[in-house]
Amino acid sequence: MNRERSTFLQTLLAALPLLLMGCGAQGPDWRTLQPVSDFGRLGADVYDDLIWWTLGILVVVELLLLYALLRYRSARSESEVPSQVHGFTALEIAWTLVPAAILFFIAIPTVRTIFELQGAPPSEDALEITVVGHQWWWEFQYPELGFVTANELHVPVGRTANLTLSSADVIHSFWIPQIGGKRDLNPGSENRLWFTPTEVGEYYGQCAELCGTSHANMRMRVFVDDSATFAEWAAAMQAPAIPDSAGAMTFLISGCAACHTIAGTPAQGKVGPDLTNVGRRTTLASSLIPNTPEHMAGWLRSPDSVKPGALMPDLNLDEQRVNELVRFLEGLR
Amino acid sequence: MSVRAMTAPGHESLYSGGMRSWLTTVDHKRIGVLYGISALFYFVVGGVEALIIRLQLASADGTVVGADTFNQLFTMHGTTMVFLVLMPLSAALFNYMIPLMIGARDVAFPRLNAFSFWTFLFGSLLLNLSFLVGNPPDAGWFGYANLTSKQYNPGMGIDFWLLSVQIMGIASIASAVNFTVTILNMRAHGMSLMRMPLFVWMALIVQVLMLLAFPPITVAFIYLMFDRFFGTHFYIPDAGGTPILWQHLFWIFGHPEVYILILPSFGVVSEVLPTFSRKPLFGAPFMIFSGILIGFLGFGVWSHHMFTTGLGAVADTAFSLATMLIAIPTGVKIFNWIATLWGGHIHFKTPLYFAVGMVGLFIIGGLSGIMHASPPVDIQQHDTYFVVAHLHYVFFGGTVFGLFAGIYYWWPKITGRMIGEGLGKLHFWLMFIGMNLTFFPMHFLGMDGMPRRIYTYAADLGWERWNLIATVGAFVIAVSVLVFFVNAVRSVRAGEPAGGDPWDGATLEWTMSSPPPEYNFAIVPVVNSARPFWLHKFGPTRDISTRTREEGTPPQPDTPPERIDLPSPSGWPILAALGLSLVGGGALVGLWLVLVGVAVLVFGVYRWAFQPLERLGHPTFGPAPGGGR
Ligand SMILES: [Cu+2]
Numbered sequence: 001m002n003r004e005r006s007t008f009l010q011t012l013l014a015a016l017p018l019l020l021m022g023c024g025a026q027g028p029d030w031r032t033l034q035p036v037s038d039f040g041r042l043g044a045d046v047y048d049d050l051i052w053w054t055l056g057i058l059v060v061v062e063l064l065l066l067y068a069l070l071r072y073r074s075a076r077s078e079s080e081v082p083s084q085v086h087g088f089t090a091l092e093i094a095w096t097l098v099p100a101a102i103l104f105f106i107a108i109p110t111v112r113t114i115f116e117l118q119g120a121p122p123s124e125d126a127l128e129i130t131v132v133g134h135q136w137w138w139e140f141q142y143p144e145l146g147f148v149t150a151n152e153l154h155v156p157v158g159r160t161a162n163l164t165l166s167s168a169d170v171i172h173s174f175w176i177p178q179i180g181g182k183r184d185l186n187p188g189s190e191n192r193l194w195f196t197p198t199e200v201g202e203y204y205g206q207c208a209e210l211c212g213t214s215h216a217n218m219r220m221r222v223f224v225d226d227s228a229t230f231a232e233w234a235a236a237m238q239a240p241a242i243p244d245s246a247g248a249m250t251f252l253i254s255g256c257a258a259c260h261t262i263a264g265t266p267a268q269g270k271v272g273p274d275l276t277n278v279g280r281r282t283t284l285a286s287s288l289i290p291n292t293p294e295h296m297a298g299w300l301r302s303p304d305s306v307k308p309g310a311l312m313p314d315l316n317l318d319e320q321r322v323n324e325l326v327r328f329l330e331g332l333r
Numbered sequence: 334m335s336v337r338a339m340t341a342p343g344h345e346s347l348y349s350g351g352m353r354s355w356l357t358t359v360d361h362k363r364i365g366v367l368y369g370i371s372a373l374f375y376f377v378v379g380g381v382e383a384l385i386i387r388l389q390l391a392s393a394d395g396t397v398v399g400a401d402t403f404n405q406l407f408t409m410h411g412t413t414m415v416f417l418v419l420m421p422l423s424a425a426l427f428n429y430m431i432p433l434m435i436g437a438r439d440v441a442f443p444r445l446n447a448f449s450f451w452t453f454l455f456g457s458l459l460l461n462l463s464f465l466v467g468n469p470p471d472a473g474w475f476g477y478a479n480l481t482s483k484q485y486n487p488g489m490g491i492d493f494w495l496l497s498v499q500i501m502g503i504a505s506i507a508s509a510v511n512f513t514v515t516i517l518n519m520r521a522h523g524m525s526l527m528r529m530p531l532f533v534w535m536a537l538i539v540q541v542l543m544l545l546a547f548p549p550i551t552v553a554f555i556y557l558m559f560d561r562f563f564g565t566h567f568y569i570p571d572a573g574g575t576p577i578l579w580q581h582l583f584w585i586f587g588h589p590e591v592y593i594l595i596l597p598s599f600g601v602v603s604e605v606l607p608t609f610s611r612k613p614l615f616g617a618p619f620m621i622f623s624g625i626l627i628g629f630l631g632f633g634v635w636s637h638h639m640f641t642t643g644l645g646a647v648a649d650t651a652f653s654l655a656t657m658l659i660a661i662p663t664g665v666k667i668f669n670w671i672a673t674l675w676g677g678h679i680h681f682k683t684p685l686y687f688a689v690g691m692v693g694l695f696i697i698g699g700l701s702g703i704m705h706a707s708p709p710v711d712i713q714q715h716d717t718y719f720v721v722a723h724l725h726y727v728f729f730g731g732t733v734f735g736l737f738a739g740i741y742y743w744w745p746k747i748t749g750r751m752i753g754e755g756l757g758k759l760h761f762w763l764m765f766i767g768m769n770l771t772f773f774p775m776h777f778l779g780m781d782g783m784p785r786r787i788y789t790y791a792a793d794l795g796w797e798r799w800n801l802i803a804t805v806g807a808f809v810i811a812v813s814v815l816v817f818f819v820n821a822v823r824s825v826r827a828g829e830p831a832g833g834d835p836w837d838g839a840t841l842e843w844t845m846s847s848p849p850p851e852y853n854f855a856i857v858p859v860v861n862s863a864r865p866f867w868l869h870k871f872g873p874t875r876d877i878s879t880r881t882r883e884e885g886t887p888p889q890p891d892t893p894p895e896r897i898d899l900p901s902p903s904g905w906p907i908l909a910a911l912g913l914s915l916v917g918g919g920a921l922v923g924l925w926l927v928l929v930g931v932a933v934l935v936f937g938v939y940r941w942a943f944q945p946l947e948r949l950g951h952p953t954f955g956p957a958p959g960g961g962r
């Protein structure tokens with residue numbers, strides 16, 4: 001067997017993690033590294049710091065290991081014994097102090113950023129939003145603006161949003177990777193999180209703490225709007241139009257109003273998501289399906305097959321009723 | 334010619350005897366084998382669970398299993414790998430090797446040892462019984478409250494989980510007491526603590542960690558048990574309880590548990606690297622103290638698992654800095670391992686492959702751990718696939734590779750036969766490639782926003798490519814495990830006889846035959862070096878022609894010069910273990926079964942307590958008393 005070649009091959013194989021890292025690094029357009037808020041930027045900056053330290057240490061230490069293996073690969077007989085070195089205190093001190101020094105350089109930006117991230121919001125006129133986690137959807141209350149919505153969060157670009165986070169049932173975790181790090185929604189206590197969005201756009205997020213059957217389906221969108229769009233959206237939320245009173249009646253007699261609120265109608269249920277202006281949303285069922293009449297109908301017919309474990313009951317609606325409801329709900333815009 | 338010393342022929346009779354002899358055995362070697370076989374069996378079970386998980390995630394909107402089944406699979410996979418595979422596999426090596434490495438005839442409490450094993454086994458069976466009733470636990474291996482409350486988890490799955498883990502916890506604590514006493518009190522003459530092999534040192538630290546870490550988790554489980562069975566509200570926020578209490582109690586156990594899982598592997602590597610580079614371990618005292626420091630600091634860092642919980646900036650800072658500190662002693666270990674290889678004559682045998690693989694892969698897990706120590710970075714990575722990648726580089730790359738290094742290293746000692754080098758290296762390369770294919774891409778997925786514990790994801794997120802690669806990698810790992818089992822069977826059936834000292838070892842276990850006799854040492858050795866057998870073979874100087882064999886510990890003679898009495902087999906430990914498990918399992922059935930369990934437990938312990946260690950007809954070896962001398 002060709003020893004040289006096999007050594008070469010084995011070195012190559014051992015370098016596999018580094019190769020994989022290369023593949024990954026070739027396009028790090030990863031969401032967590034594409035922050036669109038000051039909050040996300042602060043975290044990403046510390047990451048940028050740390051990744052070079054860790055990659056540097058990784059390469060140096062792995063190369064030392066590989067070098068030792070190749071250099072001291074032995075074909076010698078077993079009666080020969082290498083020099084029996086038991087240790088060298090100066091070296092021990094060196095490889096205690098050098099990592100300690102590196103950690104010092106990691107600790108400084110870390111501690112500074114911890115206090116920045118958890119300090120008061122950077123601006124006085126922050127938009128207050130209360131986020132309540134539910135199995136398995138998101139409630140967004142805008143107390144200053146006087147309305148409530150679900151699963152699609154709208155915030156104006158350039159204005160700090162100050163979130164109060166809690167949960168109605170089990171622990172969830174609020175996470176929009178491009179906005180920044182996550183924070184848990186704990187039942188029985190409140191957490192806070194602020195961020196100032198810097199780029200208009202639509203961003204994906206989902207629950208990051210296991211919360212039961214449909215944890216994977218507890219998704220959300222964040223719309224960072226320019227101020228005019230946000231003002232228009234907020235105004236529509238504050239004074240929603242109810243174009244179809246017959247539809248509203250169907251909504252009431254079908255039992256939907258027991259759980260759902262539609263502002264401006266007698267439907268004032270508080271268990272499920274607020275459906276005010278639901279026709280304006282781009283997605284349904286905690287961002288699981290696009291908001292089209294077909295998907296809306298499918299969701300009404302059998303919530304559980306769209307979102308396993310969904311707490312919305314299957315009301316056994318007949319086709320005519322489903323069509324009426326879809327027409328009514330899609331018209332709420 | 335080799336200077337390898339001649340040792341006595343192997344004692345295959347160690348493993349003979351029927352079912353009954355295995356059920357009543359108190360021999361640490363046979364108990365070690367029992368632990369090993371159980372752990373490898375569960376390794377396959379947990380592996381199959383992982384393969385199903387990977388199949389489900391291979392593409393977006395997967396339909397292999399449903400949401401609830403998926404949640405059950407990852408909960409069982411995690412619980413199985415931690416409590417039913419890695420801990421018992423370490424226990425297997427501890428059981429078999431520690432008495433041999435410190436020059437003892439058995440552990441301090443042989444029957445307690447049997448009790449530990451059977452309690453573990455029954456506990457593990459109870460956990461898996463949940464599959465049979467169709468309701469395995471589904472709240473993740475760290476089962477955060479209040480998802481585990483009766484209100485949000487009314488089925489029996491959580492009950493199976495909390496009862497079985499508590500039962501196995503009792504096994505761990507009993508075993509920790511046993512091995513702490515064994516290591517502290519039963520060392521051969523001359524084996525001071527600083528002459529103790531590194532593997533035994535790491536084992537000692539692990540025992541102390543178990544003694545200190547299992548009480549908090551037991552408290553956490555008892556609260557949960559009271560919440561679920563008796564309607565208390567420790568974790569129920571509506572009634573004034575706090576779910577976050579669970580997180581604190583769990584991670585006060587959970588972080589030391591990480592070291593309970595990794596230090597045995599550190600110990601193995603610290604034996605294997607010196608043997609195959611034919612040098613002493615570089616900086617042995619530093620290796621010992623860094624191990625102690627890691628264990629000590631490990632109790633002060635638990636909230637680094639809770640940086641998203643909202644503990645506040647001051648707490649986050651304290652736990653962040655404490656966590657970073659642990660990187661220093663860990664780094665010391667890695668540098669000393671590399672320095673051990675440096676300047677050696679490295680012999681590339683399978684155990685060395687796995688040991689080096691462990692070092693190389695653990696570095697990756699350690700460095701991603703440093704990222705998690707920094708809260709601004711961790712809050713993005715927490716609960717994502719980045720963490721899944723990190724923990725598998727630590728537990729798979731670190732613990733599994735290290736323990737396989739130990740299995741290959743001590744296989745000839747345990748079985749008396751060599752295990753195939755070709756298949757062993759094939760096993761290594763497949764596992765190494767498979768492991769990196771599976772887990773490295775998970776870093777990318779986490780950074781791209783993929784949370785852990787999701788049974789499905791949308792196609793437009795762009796997560797399919799790396800998920801598919803990870804799934805392929807998982808099957809490569811599965812093939813590698815298959816290669817190992819083929820190799821193992823071939824070795825047991827037709828392996829070359831190993832002799833006592835196949836690797837030219839330095840420590841006491843190599844002075845005896847393979848497998849060792851029931852009584853271990855015909856003559857209890859006298860030790861005056863950290864490498865007693867090496868000293869015997871090579872002397873204190875490098876020049877072999879002037880070596881003085883007298884200074885080291887010679888190989889064991891074939892037969893004991895004096896009579897040796899061994900403790901008699903006993904059926905009472907297994908009965909007591911059965912009773913204890915009935916107390917736990919009975920809670921799922923009815924009070925009557927709990928009471929039956931209590932009766933069996935009390936009866937078993939009572940008979941055990943009054944059974945003399947040496948009964949009529951207990952095993953004896955060597956010359957008969959009064960005869961022929
Ligand atoms: Cu969730």
Ligand SMILES: [Cu+2]
Pocket residue numbers: 587588591634635637638
């Ligand atoms: Cu930890």
